[in-house]
Amino acid sequence: MTRLEALLLAGLALLAFGSLWAGPVAMPLTVLLHPDDPRFIILTQLRLPRVLLAVLVGGAMGLSGAALQGYSRNALADPGVLGVSSMASAGAVIALYFGLTAVTPWALPVSAALGAALGGVLLMTLAGWSESATTFILAGVLLNTLGGAATALALSLAPGPWAQAEIINWLMGSLTDRSLDEVGLAAPFILAGCGLVFLTGRALDALTLGEAAAAGLGVSLRSLRVVLVAAVALSAGASVAVSGVIGFVGLIVPHLLRPHVGARPSALLRPSLIGGAILLVAADTAVRLAPTPAELKLGVAMAVIGAPFFLLVLVRGGVQGRWSAGR
Amino acid sequence: MSASLRAEGLSVRLGDRDVLDGVSLALDAGQVTVILGPNGAGKSTLIGALAGLVPPRAGSVWLGDARLETLDRRLRARRIALLPQHTDIAWPISVRSLVELGRIPHQGAFGLGAPDRQAVDRALVRAGVEAFAHRPVAELSGGERARVLIARGLAGEADWLLADEPLTGLDPGHALDALALFRGEAARGAGVLLSLHDLDLAARIADRVIVLAEGRVQADGAPADALTSALLQRVYGVTAEVRIAAGRLRIDIVGRDGHVE
Numbered sequence: 001m002t003r004l005e006a007l008l009l010a011g012l013a014l015l016a017f018g019s020l021w022a023g024p025v026a027m028p029l030t031v032l033l034h035p036d037d038p039r040f041i042i043l044t045q046l047r048l049p050r051v052l053l054a055v056l057v058g059g060a061m062g063l064s065g066a067a068l069q070g071y072s073r074n075a076l077a078d079p080g081v082l083g084v085s086s087m088a089s090a091g092a093v094i095a096l097y098f099g100l101t102a103v104t105p106w107a108l109p110v111s112a113a114l115g116a117a118l119g120g121v122l123l124m125t126l127a128g129w130s131e132s133a134t135t136f137i138l139a140g141v142l143l144n145t146l147g148g149a150a151t152a153l154a155l156s157l158a159p160g161p162w163a164q165a166e167i168i169n170w171l172m173g174s175l176t177d178r179s180l181d182e183v184g185l186a187a188p189f190i191l192a193g194c195g196l197v198f199l200t201g202r203a204l205d206a207l208t209l210g211e212a213a214a215a216g217l218g219v220s221l222r223s224l225r226v227v228l229v230a231a232v233a234l235s236a237g238a239s240v241a242v243s244g245v246i247g248f249v250g251l252i253v254p255h256l257l258r259p260h261v262g263a264r265p266s267a268l269l270r271p272s273l274i275g276g277a278i279l280l281v282a283a284d285t286a287v288r289l290a291p292t293p294a295e296l297k298l299g300v301a302m303a304v305i306g307a308p309f310f311l312l313v314l315v316r317g318g319v320q321g322r323w324s325a326g327r
Numbered sequence: 328m329s330a331s332l333r334a335e336g337l338s339v340r341l342g343d344r345d346v347l348d349g350v351s352l353a354l355d356a357g358q359v360t361v362i363l364g365p366n367g368a369g370k371s372t373l374i375g376a377l378a379g380l381v382p383p384r385a386g387s388v389w390l391g392d393a394r395l396e397t398l399d400r401r402l403r404a405r406r407i408a409l410l411p412q413h414t415d416i417a418w419p420i421s422v423r424s425l426v427e428l429g430r431i432p433h434q435g436a437f438g439l440g441a442p443d444r445q446a447v448d449r450a451l452v453r454a455g456v457e458a459f460a461h462r463p464v465a466e467l468s469g470g471e472r473a474r475v476l477i478a479r480g481l482a483g484e485a486d487w488l489l490a491d492e493p494l495t496g497l498d499p500g501h502a503l504d505a506l507a508l509f510r511g512e513a514a515r516g517a518g519v520l521l522s523l524h525d526l527d528l529a530a531r532i533a534d535r536v537i538v539l540a541e542g543r544v545q546a547d548g549a550p551a552d553a554l555t556s557a558l559l560q561r562v563y564g565v566t567a568e569v570r571i572a573a574g575r576l577r578i579d580i581v582g583r584d585g586h587v588e
Contacts, residue, residue: 206428
């Protein structure tokens with residue numbers, strides 16, 4: 001573990017602890033000794049699932065963003081921008097619409113992961129053999145449109161206003177009122193997906209030199225694509241299934257950490273995982289504590305932070321490495 | 328002694344075009360071989376095929392007594408280092424990190440080991456870039472960048488080094504520096520294959536030239552034997568004066584298609 005990773009982990013631990021203890025209901029440490037205290041219920045049934053989900057979802061998004069940026073050689077890539085989240089959300093909405101979630105709760109993450117996988121396969125097909133950042137972003141635009149259209153279709157056909165409200169509410173992206181059930185539902189997918197991402201480190205490093213050089217170094221681009229699509233489908237898909245679409249984490253975190261790891265794609269993976277968790281725990285704690293009449297949606301809050309950031313990266317030539325390296 | 332690298336009756340089809348059509352050649356270890364030929368002659372495709380990255384339609388490439396496509400990718404990459412044309416470095420990594428990428432075929436699951444680091448040190452020194460090993464590649468000049476990319480190719484310490492137009496964008500001084508690096512590799516026993524456009528430089532550095540046009544080998548031999556004015560007329564459509572001056576083959580291109588300008 002590098003010093004940066006240790007630092008980030010310590011930060012995450014502090015923040016997560018702080019988030020558990022922060023809130024309108026004061027929480028003395030002794031609560032832990034009294035499981036029948038109502039405050040213990042608040043801690044374990046309300047606050048803990050939120051923190052755990054923020055860690056899982058934020059970590060998955062940060063890591064997916066770092067991997068997708070490495071693969072596409074482009075600092076503007078993340079599951080949201082590339083439309084994978086949008087396709088996952090279409091998958092989830094279809095599961096909600098057909099009532100599959102009433103049959104088994106696993107229908108939601110599975111269906112979202114399938115949507116994300118379809119998005120990943122389409123992305124690789126549309127832009128897979130292109131080394132141009134523009135092609136990737138355009139493929140992302142297409143997938144975002146497609147995912148949005150599928151979601152809108154399900155919404156317009158939804159049986160009655162209650163189902164519509166349910167879907168819309170979920171779409172906005174939030175970690176409010178999640179239980180440990182949702183944690184258990186998402187965790188296996190997210191952990192498996194994150195594990196797969198770590199298999200791609202060496203191939204992502206090789207891609208720094210472009211596809212031909214990477215292939216010359218013995219990297220199989222085809223297996224890289226398969227592993228990456230599976231990894232992102234599992235982690236981003238399951239994240240979207242439990243939290244709705246929360247964008248920009250995968251964009252912001254790798255970009256901020258890249259200069260601190262010497263810009264090597266493989267060295268960026270673990271810090272982005274921890275950094276994504278930090279960002280989402282912090283953002284979720286902020287929306288929970290903010291004195292707004294109704295709780296601000298986490299997805300909305302992230303978009304408010306993320307959109308200007310995206311613009312900033314774009315204006316500053318965020319595909320920085322690419323352009324400053326003589327292109 | 329390194330296993331030989333050779334193509335036998337190699338044909339490659341890209342789209343609906345036969346880019347290579349029955350190419351047979353065997354590279355020599357310890358020598359610099361230069362591929363020449365007009366744009367679109369199939370030079371890059373030949374280099375890609377010799378590195379095992381372009382599947383042949385007919386014929387095959389052999390490394391020793393193994394067909395290249397049956398070899399494990401990483402094993403192949405340890406034996407044959409490829410420097411593709413126009414390498415665009417995506418991230419502002421350090422020179423050392425970039426050269427370390429050349430060790431990827433050797434690297435175990437836990438990253439670079441001590442032998443890898445020593446090989447990287449040697450490559451940095453041989454390419455003369457150890458002085459700026461810690462600088463980000465984004466800050467380098469074109470000449471420095473070219474040397475660093477070559478150092479990346481050296482780091483794998485492969486038996487065969489294939490470089491596709493490694494001199495593009497280099498001024499004459501830096502081009503000669505780069506050629507000296509390749510000569511040094513050949514002197515160490517590696518087989519070096521370069522594609523070049525500059526006939527004069529090719530004549531200067533090559534032990535052997537292979538002239539490719541329309542996917543076929545048009546000439547193959549020592550520069551003085553292969554690069555005749557008749558061949559240059561036929562292959563490039565140029566009128567050239569070829570002579571030996573001061574012990575060196577000189578090629579002056581005087582005009583296009585018989586018109587002296």
